[in-house]
Amino acid sequence: MITNLLIILIALHSGSRPAEAEPVFFKPPELSRVAQELVGSESNWPLVFQAAEYQSRENTFSLGIASQEALARFLANWQQMQESRNRYSGLIRNGAGVFAATEVARTDSLHQAFRNMVEKGDIDASVQLISDYSRSIDDMALALEVNRTVDVEARLSEKQGTVEYRRGLIGQWIAASVGNLFREADGVRTSTESTGTVTFVDGSDVELARNTTAIIRSSRLDRLTNTSDVEINISQGGLLTRLSADGIERSNYQISAGSATMTVKSSNFWAEKTDEDRVVMANYSGTTTVTAENEVIDLGRNQGTIVVRGRVPTQPVHLLSAPRMRWAATDSVIVRDRITLAWTPIQGAARYEVDISDSPSFDGWVRSFPSETTESTISDIPTGISHIRIRAFDDNDLRGIESPTYRLLRSTGTLPPYLFLTSGDPAEIYTSDPEYTLTGITEPGSTLKVNGKTIDLTPRGDFSVTLPLDQGSNTLELLVANASGSTTRQERSITRISEKKLFDLRWSSFAEEGRVRFAEDILITGRAYPPLEVVARVGDVEQVVPCGINGNWALSINPERNSDLTIALRYRNSKKVIGERTFRIE
Template sequence: MTIALVFLPSLLLAPPALAAITIPYDPAADLRQIAKTYLGDADLWPSILKASGVDRITDLLPGQGLTVPTTEVAAARTALDSSNARIQDANAAGAQVFAFDEIDKAIRLHDDALTEQKAGEWRKTLELAVAAEGLASKAYALAEKNRDQAAEARLSDRQGWVEGQRPEELGWEDREINAVLIEEEKVRTLSRSTAQITFRDTGRLRLNANSHAVIQRMRVDPLKKREDAKVSLVEGDFYALLGGDSDRKTLQVDVPDVNAQIDSGDFWVRQDVSGAKFTNYDDRRVEIAARGDRVDLGRNEGVVIRSGEAPRKKVELLSSPDLLAPADDGEVYNRMADLSWSPVKDAAGYWLEVARDANFNHMVDSVSALPDTAFTLKNLDTGIYYWRISALDQFGLPGPRSLSHRFDMRIDNAPPYLRLDAPVSSDIYREASVEVRGESEPGAHVSVNGAAATVDELGHYTLTVPLKPGMNMLTVLSRDAAGNETKVAREVVHMPDATAKITFNAAIPRLSARHFVANGSEISLSGLTEKNAKLQVLGADGGIRASASTDGDGAFAFTLPLSADESDFQVNVTSASGFSSRDNFMVSIDRDPPTIDLDMPLPRLTSTEFLALRGTVTDSQTVKLNGRVIPLKDTRFDEVITLKEGENTIEMSAGDLAGNVTVETWTVTLDQSPPSYVSHTIKPGSGGRVTVEVKAEDASGLAKAAPFTLLSNGTEVDGFLRYNKLSRSYRGAVAVASADISGVRLAGIELQDDAGNRIRVRLK
């Protein structure tokens, strides 16, 4: 006996007349609370306005009747749940293959119903959901009837460009979704394209980008509901999920030079010029044989077979990442979704898959070799999306896919509800802060002048905001999850009765915080205090000595005349509110510059390049030596100056707090070059004596005497020559043993300059 099961919609195909309730509008009532009480969802308050024929909440009048579509909403929700269950039953029975048009229309009607639900069109939602359930029931019946027919497969999904070629066709032709695929048919995908081949038992292969496969064999045993298939992978990669109601859980994969016998129901294979790669995600085996060796892959294991080689050692696949954002069942907006996931140790890349269904039968995008743990999807239509990630190891083997997450892409252009209850702009606030409070849409982010406010589950927000004296602008911004914004601005005045704080410019010379010093008959003072205030400076006798006004930043400046060496002053600050406060300060006059005393006078001329400079400086704040600040220890300084050849100018300056400055300058000449011998003459004199004259040169001056040695016929005669400034030479008379000067010559002379540099000149 054959029993046919036919599912009928739980609701009538023609929607019933739906009732609603009417309640009078009370301005004190919360419309969101009404929606939660009668419709079970506070966010459905716009549906009450729509059912009541009102565009905005501000158009409601006290006592006006509010129409609450209670039965309409409940019926629509029930119909959505029932149609979704019917669609799932039909898919489980094989409707994607054997009743594709009917189940595809049912799914589209169900999606349209969801869209109408978001728009608050409850009657349209009910009509579409009822129609979807009817088509899903029809698809179920057709699938049950046709499951035992010819062994065909269908191109159940395509993304990008997919082509096919049957044995009788001469070239490649575009293959549309739901195209029937037969034995010996070739299928290929191009760049950024994928294709899903679904068999009769709902087992499926997903060809990834730039792949080429041949369906070599498809056979079915109607009695045992057993299907055998063989697929030849020419190039590229695919993964397989072999499920369904039949007993077949095997698929033979033909790869060049590799024999693969696969019992697994979840595996991946790749073939290119470098060789083949296999991974297994199932407890059942994947048997790989090549070049006389064999490898059996268990769950989450993979292997690489280089072209012309035996299989390498199998490896453990990387673990799956954790999906981070958006949160599962989260909402995203503006047709763009930012995806992120946790990193996996040793991962060389990641593989992202995005689909419109939980089983990934309708692929939206498939991107491999992603280098980072984030990716942005763009130009998405509204609706539900599912996504998952696999980690790729160094061999390019994908690990097990992560658990999938789903998100809802919404188009929301409605600004959030926002109300500002306090503060009130007409009040004047004496305190330095004020509490801002009001109500916004629950779940919205509320900020005041950029600072985040605390928002409770009902949308009430609070934030204490600091105030500055004078006018303050408070801008309250509410931003919902879709990025829509509502802004409310309010001005409040803060007028504190507080003592004005005066801060004088730190650059003003001072002996203490309120004791300034000057070197003349006036001093310029500046600083900060209350903005837009009036300042008056009073002398010890109470007379006004100076006055000034502060600008919008509180800055002031004035010049104060001085009549005594030390004077006390009082400054009065009157704020814009009229509140007056006082402060005091003192000014001393110092006209005496610091003194600089050296322990020893500096030499005019020296042959030593290092010059010690020691001494004391009194009443000085800053001392500089040749422009460089030098330290003092108990008013003393001890510095060493490196001289350069020639004239060196040394300048020391000392300045005090009042600005008085003393400058001392010295000139020291460094001469490290000895004198230069130029020439000499020996002339006979009277009484057995000879006259010796030696000419020499030196930039700093020559010494007054020069020791010399004279050879007279083999006998040495020593003596001194005296320097003659007029002739610029050394001269002297020497007694010799013989009047014959032919045997007399100058053997050597020692020259010295005024700096102390010496040279011994030996003459032949």
């Protein structure tokens, strides 16, 4: 039967319709195999499912002539999509993420749109998106060819303050801009008031601290093996190396400073040339091999060493532990432009350093405040969100482990008050419980209303409110007003999951009151909720299928007579079961 269908589809694709063309039929268990053969992949089964008509009495799907033509048109384009996906992978390996970033983002968006249309069973839209995706791949390839040459492998991706660069070893230092590309022997330097980040083709970052000069001694790409060889020399100052997963696995990164050479296989490694003859190193993840005076040592996670010119590296030592802020939570709100921070003392610490930044990854503007005690007063804090971290240093200037990142919210009272929710998904929340506890933080002293009801705030601006839920969708309106009269309004949707909806099932065999008439093949479909998955068990056989973006799902079973079928619905992430029923096949 399937062979006949393939012959018909091939004929339709070739432009001729066989005289004997007629509707064809297949059973529910054949759906995945039919999808593999007719639309190229089992994952494309919704296209066949949507195009076919289901005849419940015969427990059979049928495909009419028009549906056959539509599937043939998709199949003719599916090979183009597969070839485009292979091209995409190759372009990413060759550096498209750096040199064609805009085109990569657009291509990713088109692929997601294609998968959404397939899941909806929309053949025409899927075919059009295959064509759009192929053209987007061509744009990626062109951008990569134009923007990347053999001797260009890194770019300035972030900077704060004035960062300078020079071409070659004897070039003039000139101001750098974000996006500047660097070749072998180029230099990059920061001042006492600036920082910069250099990104390499494999996605690895090298962050230059203040008052640092670094030279890219070597930067080569082996096109055959697609591996990078990078060597960076620290003339002065310090840098943080954050290798990507590809950088750790496929590339060779070497940092040289003073008499030390470091081979880095770490996503978080710090090296600093504290003076002409002394280098301190701290490794926070992965491994780093340090060589000096023909002596080799390996640094593991949270280990450090020191190299002094003319001496072998010191044996690895454990880095100081992370300080902890004396706050009750990781968030705090202030209205003034200064705050005194206090943190837990670390045994063996000689001094501390506090960083404050507008970025949670500290790759934007960063200010650092040294302290010899466990307190520091930070001033000139800008309005908005700032991020804070603390680290300790021992007597040898080895950097310790960084604290968790703390968030500081500063409001002047003339701007709309802040409102952050700390519970649930930011877009839509699903729960099977009859009530939901909403938590968050806002500007202290403000007035918060949820659906018109005033909610109490703590002195810090925290709040927690338990809300009863109706079945189905519940819309929450949050309105917060500060003392100046400025307001912030947010809406959240909370869907209370209905068990009745979960088990509103459609069967290909007669079913009533927990009993299902036996058939060799039984198709079950339902509509639940996007974050759920369906688990069906018959004897020792278990199937798990995810719900689609609209909550739809379908599965086929081959039961034995007088057996039990258990259907459970659970959250995909937590695996928490929210509904389960057993049916008797007889």
